[in-house]
Amino acid sequence: MKEMRSSQEKQSSSIPDVAEVVEAVFGCKWSLRILGLIRAGVCRPGAIERELEGLTPKVQNYYFRRMVSLGILERIVYPAVPPHVEYQLTVFGQRFMPILDEIEALQRELEAQSESQTGT
Numbered sequence: 440m441k442e443m444r445s446s447q448e449k450q451s452s453s454i455p456d457v458a459e460v461v462e463a464v465f466g467c468k469w470s471l472r473i474l475g476l477i478r479a480g481v482c483r484p485g486a487i488e489r490e491l492e493g494l495t496p497k498v499q500n501y502y503f504r505r506m507v508s509l510g511i512l513e514r515i516v517y518p519a520v521p522p523h524v525e526y527q528l529t530v531f532g533q534r535f536m537p538i539l540d541e542i543e544a545l546q547r548e549l550e551a552q553s554e555s556q557t558g559t
């Protein structure tokens with residue numbers, strides 16, 4: 440019988456807990472939007488904040504830290520004045536993106552279906 444690993448053992452492991460990542464990313468309002476922007480090349484916190492109306496710096500920083508800790512994003516700090524920070528997808532984050540693609544495809548399909556039913 441498979442034993443449950445403690446949260447400390449999971450954290451020390453380099454293997455992401457995919458179920459935890461799915462829960463964290465798809466269970467919140469901002470994660471999908473932030474990931475979509477980063478994937479589209481918008482990787483600086485200020486630019487992301489300007490793109491997403493209602494996203495505050497405090498909330499944005501929380502999601503950045505969470506996605507970094509889950510292994511989806513990496514934080515890159517460039518030595519400049521003022522400091523220049525960018526976020527990029529990790530290798531795991533890139534492998535995770537087909538799931539996002541399927542969600543976006545489903546959304547487009549449902550919207551097209553709704554438009555065809557309403558005749559617009």
